[in-house]
Amino acid sequence: MREILVYAASQGGELTKPALEALGTGRRLAGEAGVPLSAVVLGADTDGPARAAIACGAGKVYAARNPILANFQPDLYLRGLEAAAAASGADVLLFPGDGPGRELAGRLAHRLGAGAVTEVVGYRLDGGVPLWVRPVYGGKAMAVYAPARERVVVALRPKTQDPAVPDPSRQGEVVPLAFEVSEAEAVTRVVEKIQEALSGVRLEDARVVVAGGRGLGGPEPFKDLEELARILGGAVGASRAACDAGWVPPTLQVGQTGAIVAPDLYIAIGISGASQHLAGISGAKTVIAINKDPEAPIFKRANLGIVADYKTVLPALTAELKKLVGA
Numbered sequence: 329m330r331e332i333l334v335y336a337a338s339q340g341g342e343l344t345k346p347a348l349e350a351l352g353t354g355r356r357l358a359g360e361a362g363v364p365l366s367a368v369v370l371g372a373d374t375d376g377p378a379r380a381a382i383a384c385g386a387g388k389v390y391a392a393r394n395p396i397l398a399n400f401q402p403d404l405y406l407r408g409l410e411a412a413a414a415a416s417g418a419d420v421l422l423f424p425g426d427g428p429g430r431e432l433a434g435r436l437a438h439r440l441g442a443g444a445v446t447e448v449v450g451y452r453l454d455g456g457v458p459l460w461v462r463p464v465y466g467g468k469a470m471a472v473y474a475p476a477r478e479r480v481v482v483a484l485r486p487k488t489q490d491p492a493v494p495d496p497s498r499q500g501e502v503v504p505l506a507f508e509v510s511e512a513e514a515v516t517r518v519v520e521k522i523q524e525a526l527s528g529v530r531l532e533d534a535r536v537v538v539a540g541g542r543g544l545g546g547p548e549p550f551k552d553l554e555e556l557a558r559i560l561g562g563a564v565g566a567s568r569a570a571c572d573a574g575w576v577p578p579t580l581q582v583g584q585t586g587a588i589v590a591p592d593l594y595i596a597i598g599i600s601g602a603s604q605h606l607a608g609i610s611g612a613k614t615v616i617a618i619n620k621d622p623e624a625p626i627f628k629r630a631n632l633g634i635v636a637d638y639k640t641v642l643p644a645l646t647a648e649l650k651k652l653v654g655a
């Protein structure tokens with residue numbers, strides 16, 4: 329390995345959480361392997377993100393600054409990333425593995441003729457060469473990927489990496505990138521942006537998640553989950569079955585094809601614990617499951633299991649907690 333380049337994605341002038349995680353991993357790996365760490369920032373104004381990336385340990389930051397990069401547009405962003413990849417010569421390119429990061433990682437790898445590994449949760453060094461670890465078969469097994477090309481683009485699964493701890497006293501160099509990009513290169517265009525209405529805590533950021541599944545039997549009981557979540561200062565989540573049934577919006581889905589959460593407490597109510605659901609809660613510290621089937625797989629993951637009909641447990645639990653917090 330010669331050099332690591334991290335895509336330091338930003339929003340509103342600040343690095344995103346998944347970008348901080350990518351920088352954290354980049355810094356650790358660079359330190360262990362004794363190679364330089366650099367970063368690339370894109371946008372209409374790159375000063376703030378560039379300073380932040382240096383504070384997070386990047387020795388060099390490639391700044392692709394252009395007014396038409398003000399909003400995320402993958403076709404245009406790729407041009408900036410290509411320019412950074414050419415300028416740096418890095419052979420390991422680390423990406424935050426959120427939606428935009430995953431899309432850019434795959435497309436950039438294709439353009440560079442590099443290997444691509446997504447959903448990476450860890451690495452190990454083998455004679456100075458990083459091998460990438462990612463879950464497969466819905467989290468039932470781990471696969472280790474060795475690079476088969478000179479370069480590899482790696483997207484890290486969010487919430488699985490320790491974020492970089494910024495130190496504003498760190499020094500680094502900002503290298504402005506000269507690159508051509510025009511709106512005409514975009515094969516799609518953003519027609520409208522709709523801000524999702526959000527009351528309370530974001531699911532991905534919540535320290536407590538109260539999640540419901542098909543076992544709830546319909547949309548109505550989710551109101552009771554909302555109340556429990558409110559008392560605990562948390563957010564409501566759901567299994568795919570509950571989302572597919574239209575009981576709650578798909579944005580609440582937790583799992584392999586939904587949100588990846590890492591709360592201190594995850595309460596799974598009427599959720600069987602399919603591997604695809606568990607893939608979304610591997611970072612949860614404590615899991616409490618309420619399920620009437622003692623054989624439900626969720627109990628293998630749960631720290632505390634209550635074998636019962638949720639209809640008897642939930643009102644009692646909510647009432648007790650209300651008393652405790654004085655709600």
Ligand SMILES: Cc1cc2nc3c(=O)[nH]c(=O)nc-3n(C[C@H](O)[C@H](O)[C@H](O)COP(=O)(O)OP(=O)(O)OC[C@H]3O[C@@H](n4cnc5c(N)ncnc54)[C@H](O)[C@@H]3O)c2cc1C
Nearest residue numbers: 541542543567568569583584585598600604605620621638
């Ligand atoms: C490619 C792929 C991706 C997927 N991605 C996801 C994903 O991201 N997230 C996800 O969740 N799933 C995902 N799935 C679906 C997954 O395989 C399961 O089908 C789904 O998680 C099941 O949801 P569930 O646990 O709510 O329902 P079920 O498996 O039907 O479980 C319902 C549970 O409720 C219990 N129950 C019933 N009545 C009560 C009661 N009164 N009180 C207490 N307990 C009760 C039952 O005992 C049962 O264990 C994916 C599947 C595939 C193939």
